[in-house]
Amino acid sequence: xxxxxxxxxxxxxxxxxxxxxxxxxxxxxxxxxxxxxxxxxxxxxxxxxxxxxxxxxxxxxxxxxxxxxxxxxxxxxxxxxxxxxxxxxxxxxxxxxxxxxxxxxxxxxxxxxxxxxxxxxxxxxxxxxxxxxxxxxxxxxxxxx
Amino acid sequence: xxxxxxxxxxxxxxxxxxxxxxxxxxxxxxxxxxxxxxxxxxxxxxxxxxxxxxxxxxxxxxxxxxxxxxxxxxxxxxxxxxxxxxxxxxxxxxxxxxxxxxxxxxxxxxxxxxxxxxx
Numbered sequence: 001x002x003x004x005x006x007x008x009x010x011x012x013x014x015x016x017x018x019x020x021x022x023x024x025x026x027x028x029x030x031x032x033x034x035x036x037x038x039x040x041x042x043x044x045x046x047x048x049x050x051x052x053x054x055x056x057x058x059x060x061x062x063x064x065x066x067x068x069x070x071x072x073x074x075x076x077x078x079x080x081x082x083x084x085x086x087x088x089x090x091x092x093x094x095x096x097x098x099x100x101x102x103x104x105x106x107x108x109x110x111x112x113x114x115x116x117x118x119x120x121x122x123x124x125x126x127x128x129x130x131x132x133x134x135x136x137x138x139x140x141x142x143x144x145x
Numbered sequence: 146x147x148x149x150x151x152x153x154x155x156x157x158x159x160x161x162x163x164x165x166x167x168x169x170x171x172x173x174x175x176x177x178x179x180x181x182x183x184x185x186x187x188x189x190x191x192x193x194x195x196x197x198x199x200x201x202x203x204x205x206x207x208x209x210x211x212x213x214x215x216x217x218x219x220x221x222x223x224x225x226x227x228x229x230x231x232x233x234x235x236x237x238x239x240x241x242x243x244x245x246x247x248x249x250x251x252x253x254x255x256x257x258x259x260x261x262x263x264x
Contacts, residue, residue: 050207050240053205057174103244108245108246109219110215111211114244117243117244118244121243
């Protein structure tokens with residue numbers, strides 16, 4: 001079995017983020033620094049950060065409906081082989097299957113709907129916990145096996 | 146008068162508006178909206194707009210930024226103009242490939258190459 005096979009749900013850090021760029025950037029800087037300190041390459045950090053950014057924007061926009069008083073709860077853990085990240089908004093949830101495939105020819109010119117596919121492209125696992133307001137992502141470091 | 150600093154550097158290159166971003170990270174929705182409005186004004190000011198957007202120095206961008214680019218290219222096409230993208234680093238180019246937007250946009254390796262491809 002690969003080294004990256006830890007049971008989900010092990011989070012050792014928690015943050016509550018509001019939709020304020022300074023707060024978000026400070027968290028991302030700390031998060032990126034932790035990833036680098038665990039040996040994650042620049043390319044790994046790029047993908048994880050992008051997935052995080054997309055998840056966070058969806059949580060604020062679609063989950064919390066831009067309510068500045070509603071935070072998004074972030075829980076995560078990082079070790080040298082994998083990253084677990086969970087984002088929980090205060091919305092009613094949604095069905096991720098209802099989002100059309102943005103890569104289909106007829107959808108290419110539609111400006112929205114690419115966040116989830118980018119998360120799925122860059123992360124090893126992306127799961128929306130029903131009713132859909134909790135996003136759980138896992139990243140396995142490719143050279144950790 | 147507007148006191149908000151521009152997020153773009155815009156130069157005229159023989160009738161082509163060459164646009165570069167001030168920001169290295171195009172992630173913040175308010176900034177993306179501002180960028181969209183600024184480029185929108187350039188489109189509005191020309192009959193058949195010719196725009197070159199250079200991603201020189203851009204390190205991160207989000208799907209919201211891609212969405213704005215799609216909206217802008219649709220507006221440019223509707224006016225019979227052309228939009229070309231250039232100077233996209235390999236990590237960001239991968240985002241275009243994953244989303245298949247490399248098929249939608251006319252992407253060139255360098256700004257000079259993009260400029261010379263305008264008719």
